[in-house]
Amino acid sequence: MRLLRYTLFRFAQAIPVLLGITVILFLFINMTPGDPIRIMTAGQEVSESHLAYLEARYGLDRPIHVRYWDYLSGFFTGDLGRSIHYNRPVSEVMMARIGPTLLLVLSAFLFAVVTAIPLGILAAKRRNQPSDHISRIVALFGVSTPSFWIGIMLIIIFAVQLGWFPSAGLVMPWDAPSDAGLSGYFWHMVDVLHHLFLPMIALGTLQMATIMRVERTQMIDSLQGEYVKLARAYGVSERTILRKHAFQVAQLPVITLVGLGLSTALGGAVLTETVFNINGMGRLLIDSIQQKDYQVVMSVATILAVIFVIGVIITDIAYAYVDPRVTYGEGE
Amino acid sequence: MAVSSESQVDGGDGASGEVAAKTWRDTLGRIKRDTTARWGLYVISVVLVVGLYAFVDTYLSTLTFGALDSYTMAEAIPIFDHPEHLPAPGESQPNQPPAFHVDGTLEYPLGTDPEGRDYFTRLVYGSQISVSVGIVATLLGTVAGTVVGAVSGYYGGRIDDILMRSVETLYAIPGLILIIVFTEFASGGQRNIQYAIIGVSLTTIPIFARIIRSRVLSVREMDYIEAARAAGVKDRYIIAKHIIPNSFAPVLVYATLEIGVVILIVAGLSFLGYGAQPPTPDWGRMLAQSYRYMHSNIWLSIWPGLAIMFTIMGFNLFGDGLQDALDPRIDN
Numbered sequence: 001m002r003l004l005r006y007t008l009f010r011f012a013q014a015i016p017v018l019l020g021i022t023v024i025l026f027l028f029i030n031m032t033p034g035d036p037i038r039i040m041t042a043g044q045e046v047s048e049s050h051l052a053y054l055e056a057r058y059g060l061d062r063p064i065h066v067r068y069w070d071y072l073s074g075f076f077t078g079d080l081g082r083s084i085h086y087n088r089p090v091s092e093v094m095m096a097r098i099g100p101t102l103l104l105v106l107s108a109f110l111f112a113v114v115t116a117i118p119l120g121i122l123a124a125k126r127r128n129q130p131s132d133h134i135s136r137i138v139a140l141f142g143v144s145t146p147s148f149w150i151g152i153m154l155i156i157i158f159a160v161q162l163g164w165f166p167s168a169g170l171v172m173p174w175d176a177p178s179d180a181g182l183s184g185y186f187w188h189m190v191d192v193l194h195h196l197f198l199p200m201i202a203l204g205t206l207q208m209a210t211i212m213r214v215e216r217t218q219m220i221d222s223l224q225g226e227y228v229k230l231a232r233a234y235g236v237s238e239r240t241i242l243r244k245h246a247f248q249v250a251q252l253p254v255i256t257l258v259g260l261g262l263s264t265a266l267g268g269a270v271l272t273e274t275v276f277n278i279n280g281m282g283r284l285l286i287d288s289i290q291q292k293d294y295q296v297v298m299s300v301a302t303i304l305a306v307i308f309v310i311g312v313i314i315t316d317i318a319y320a321y322v323d324p325r326v327t328y329g330e331g332e
Numbered sequence: 333m334a335v336s337s338e339s340q341v342d343g344g345d346g347a348s349g350e351v352a353a354k355t356w357r358d359t360l361g362r363i364k365r366d367t368t369a370r371w372g373l374y375v376i377s378v379v380l381v382v383g384l385y386a387f388v389d390t391y392l393s394t395l396t397f398g399a400l401d402s403y404t405m406a407e408a409i410p411i412f413d414h415p416e417h418l419p420a421p422g423e424s425q426p427n428q429p430p431a432f433h434v435d436g437t438l439e440y441p442l443g444t445d446p447e448g449r450d451y452f453t454r455l456v457y458g459s460q461i462s463v464s465v466g467i468v469a470t471l472l473g474t475v476a477g478t479v480v481g482a483v484s485g486y487y488g489g490r491i492d493d494i495l496m497r498s499v500e501t502l503y504a505i506p507g508l509i510l511i512i513v514f515t516e517f518a519s520g521g522q523r524n525i526q527y528a529i530i531g532v533s534l535t536t537i538p539i540f541a542r543i544i545r546s547r548v549l550s551v552r553e554m555d556y557i558e559a560a561r562a563a564g565v566k567d568r569y570i571i572a573k574h575i576i577p578n579s580f581a582p583v584l585v586y587a588t589l590e591i592g593v594v595i596l597i598v599a600g601l602s603f604l605g606y607g608a609q610p611p612t613p614d615w616g617r618m619l620a621q622s623y624r625y626m627h628s629n630i631w632l633s634i635w636p637g638l639a640i641m642f643t644i645m646g647f648n649l650f651g652d653g654l655q656d657a658l659d660p661r662i663d664n
Contacts, residue, residue: 016497016501017497017500017501017504018504020497020498020500020501020504021501021504021505023501024501024502024505025505025513028513028514028517028518029513029517030517031517031518140645140648140649141641141645143592143644143648144592144596144641144644144645144648145637145640145641145644146596146599146600146603146616146637146640146641147600148599148600148603148619149599149619149633149636149637149640149641152619152623152626152633152637153633153634153637155626156626156630156633160626160627160630262506263503263506263507264506264507266506266508266509267506267507267508267509267597267600268508268600270508270509270512270600270604271508271600271603271604274603274604275623285509285512286512286604289512289516297513297516301505301509301510301513304505304506304509305504305505305506305509308504308505308506309504312504
């Protein structure tokens with residue numbers, strides 16, 4: 001019950017931030033020197049009357065606060081305007097693209113957490129031994145290598161040279177042929193993973209390295225804690241100490257890190273989608289900028305920011321769930 | 333009365349200055365002894381020298397000859413070709429492998445690109461953007477973040493609320509997306525590296541503001557600040573002379589680590605076409621170009637990526653070493 005109240009409280013807290021995001025993005029887009037219509041029509045012969053028509057069509061003839069209000073109210077009613085390039089509602093264009101991005105980002109995080117936490121613990125347990133040094137070097141390479149270059153290298157090695165994985169595209173789990181049956185669905189999932197594997201590693205490596213570093217320091221700190229000494233004095237086995245006492249406390253900063261890492265990962269998705277030619281939100285953002293389709297640019301940027309904010313709230317709630325010390329606001 | 337309290341303030345300042353100087357000497361000594369920091373410094377020095385050479389040469393030749401493609405100092409030194417000059421038809425040796433390859437020659441240590449230009453020269457000239465933008469953008473972000481954080485922490489109350497909420501909002505938009513949208517719209521579609529620099533520094537402001545603010549909150553309560561305030565010293569002076577210098581150590585560590593992150597982001601921006609614009613050679617852009625030759629010439633994709641990794645690793649190593657050197661818990 002208390003956790004539920006905390007959840008609602010955190011979501012309520014996020015409202016000003018979400019409003020702020022829309023203000024910042026709206027200001028950016030209206031900051032353009034010269035008006036967007038002229039940029040859109042640059043290099044084409046357009047009559048003055050047609051310019052006026054275009055301005056009226058995209059609502060650019062009205063004062064800025066009215067336009068902001070239109071945009072905001074449209075956002076909450078699901079009406080994000082019309083895409084100039086696709087000539088379809090923006091929400092429809094985005095619905096088709098959001099799946100691949102979410103699949104990519106979530107699987108990258110899954111990969112990062114599943115590999116980083118055991119490696120971080122191992123490094124902390126065998127501090128200053130060869131396995132610690134190796135995992136630290138791996139982490140150093142991970143935080144120093146651009147994700148898109150990892151992607152390019154993976155494509156060169158595993159797709160071009162060895163031919164083990166496809167170099168482009170993504171298959172969605174929910175796109176299975178409807179008459180496939182159980183075994184057909186199984187092979188469809190294999191295909192999904194087959195396509196997902198390389199981009200997932202490219203995007204997840206930075207997260208993996210970051211989490212691994214923090215996990216290691218936290219575990220080292222945690223293993224030197226008073227409660228661990230006490231548990232040892234009571235004769236609790238090292239295994240139990242590692243698994244129960246030290247581990248749980250050490251996870252708290254890691255949870256925060258996962259939430260904040262979502263920001264980097266969503267940005268990284270733009271690059272990964274470009275390298276692996278995946279039709280996700282990131283590609284849509286870049287393409288829409290190229291096509292001067294500013295309605296789409298604005299909406300994609302806002303949605304990606306909203307996804308990040310929601311991700312941070314979820315990790316905050318997870319934090320509160322794991323950490324018994326957190327009071328859920330309101331002086332409880 | 334006024335005189336005595338002022339001398340008190342000076343006395344306090346002098347004492348804290350001495351302590352600060354001692355800490356700095358101590359820190360420098362620790363950095364010298366720290367193997368990680370030392371290696372980081374070596375790598376940074378190499379990259380800085382190369383980048384500075386490329387920058388000065390490009391700048392000088394632009395000054396004297398008006399354009400990069402007329403002449404550079406590089407041609408006076410036998411190991412370098414001109415980074416942009418295309419070889420005369422018939423003499424061109426496109427897609428040469430590097431020297432250590434059986435088909436490679438020492439004339440082109442890292443091989444040539446599809447236009448027959450020496451890749452080593454291009455790599456050297458490509459260093460200037462990554463390094464200079466990395467440092468300049470971090471510097472801008474540090475200064476802006478420090479001012480915001482110091483003002484916010486020192487005054488507290490409503491000013492604190494407004495500033496920190498705005499900064500949090502900025503942080504809630506995934507970095508790369510914020511930069512891309514900002515660069516596109518601020519420049520009105522005429523992409524330029526200056527806008528990318530401002531965009532990148534915008535994303536670093538929140539981090540520095542938060543670090544400085546938390547430090548300021550504790551420094552603010554110190555006796556010497558109280559004394560200065562009682563003596564009627566202006567707030568602006570207190571912030572500039574006492575608060576910021578005494579809160580700066582963690583920012584310094586973070587700034588070094590952040591340079592690595594910024595270079596990573598700038599590489600991604602250039603890869604997407606938002607960083608350096610032609611004809612300036614740049615590692616990220618070189619990767620975007622080489623991406624098309626993945627099947628015919630893999631060396632083109634390898635070298636710029638390695639260069640980026642090497643550079644970022646230098647800053648990460650140095651930052652890690654600095655962190656250890658400044659961490660009071662770790663006693664060497």
